[in-house]
Amino acid sequence: MAKSINFVFLILALLAFAPLCLCHVNTFGGYLYPQFYDRSCPQAQQIVNSVVSKAVAREARMAASLVRLHFHDCFVKGCDASILLDSASGIISEKGSKPNKNSIRGLEVIDEIKSELEKQCPHTVSCADIMALAARDSTVLAGGPSWVVPLGRRDSKGASLSGSNNNIPAPNNTFQTILTKFKLQGLDIVDLVALSGSHTIGNARCVSFRQRLYNQSGNSKPDPTLDQSYAATLRTRCPKFGGDQNLSFLDLVSPTKFDNSYFKNLLSFKGLLSSDQILVTKNQVSFELVKKYAESNEVFFEQFAKSMVKMGNISPLTGFKGEIRSNCRKINA
Structure with a gap:
């Protein structure tokens, strides 16, 4: 009986010191929460917002392009930044798919954000989370709503050209x-x-x-x-x-x-x-x-x-799945 009481007190003590977060459990498994980078990279969201703000100020159309980039990523293998990968050994880039070829934009903006984040917090913020934040900030900059972005996605080690061709809704689909x-x-x-x-x-x-x-x-x-x-x-x-x-x-x-x-x-x-x-x-x-x-x-x-x-919580890679890419266009060596 005493052991049971001690165990209950231990659990209550751990809960008391656990960080408060509004965790989101995805339908497909995985935990994302807004405070994910609060300690490891507290300036992450500010850096994303700063780069996106400059990009949209230069070209208003970029806001829509960054929202679309996030959408086209999430509908293929989940929100895992697979869309950003260039073709390489064992990887056929999604950028060449019918929905993306000659139309996917905003890649350089993501590169710039990633470069700044790597200077401040090396190997910490995923490319998938960058796209989720950039889509939110773009919407706000265009006059739309804001929302709290659950974070903690990791980046895929592969792409799916067939998934990109087949999963993304097309303009003339029924x-x-x-x-x-x-x-x-x-x-x-x-x-x-x-x-x-x-x-x-x-x-x-x-x-x-x-x-x-x-x-x-x-x-x-x-x-x-x-x-x-x-x-x-x-x-x-x-x-x-x-x-x-x-x-x-x-x-x-x-x-x-x-x-x-x-x-x-x-x-x-x-x-x-x-x-x-x-x-x-x-x-x-x-x-x-x-x-x-x-x-x-x-x-x-x-x-x-x-x-x-x-949408941003479609099949995220979390925990030890995937990786945190140093360069959004290629998997880590």
Whole structure:
């Protein structure tokens, strides 16, 4: 009996001195918590924010690029910085996949952040955590919501080109295909609609939406769900042949401001990508969510923050899994 009492007191004593943290347990296993670097690299978040702020000040589009980089990483093998790896012995880079080739951006910003962190806290902050923080800071700098980022991810020692080609939702995927890709990551229809709201900033290439303008269903006719005056404007930037890399704003109303105008555009049938517009035309639940977010910027911001935390916790490498890369582009020697 005495031993049992002593054991209880020991547990209570350990809990009393344990650091307080709001730990997040991922569906797929692993623990992340916001205070992860409080002792090992207390200036980590400040360094990330400083570099991201300068990058977005130089080019407003970079905010969207850094959010997209985090998204494209998490949907392949989890949030493990696999997208940053260059091709090397035994590694085929995800940068050459269809969703990333000629479009993935922000790599130099991540390199700059990593370089600064290695000077201050060598071998401490993972590239995966850098991307999670950069996505949050980019959103805030564009006028969007903030959220507390759970930390403690480690970096993968490999990449998956096939995963990048198959897991990331494509502009011309059907609604059900996109929803299935989200569900495979532990995300639901609410996350799908809220995270699509990141298209309130940034650009898309002509090759991503040309089909809607000229041959949506293989009948040489434009997408009937696209506002025709808007379509005419888009055709001046995106010809039937050539101009694949020509850019158009994802949100024609406030292209550099993070707000809910993206959802208002969808209700006016002025979503740029097919994957945007089908949120209104192909599913009643997603349509109701679009209306909800179009009516309230605050409601959209609140859900976007929740869904970003949820996405950022897809299959993290923790503990002794993976590594902390010294250079985000290659595994440690």
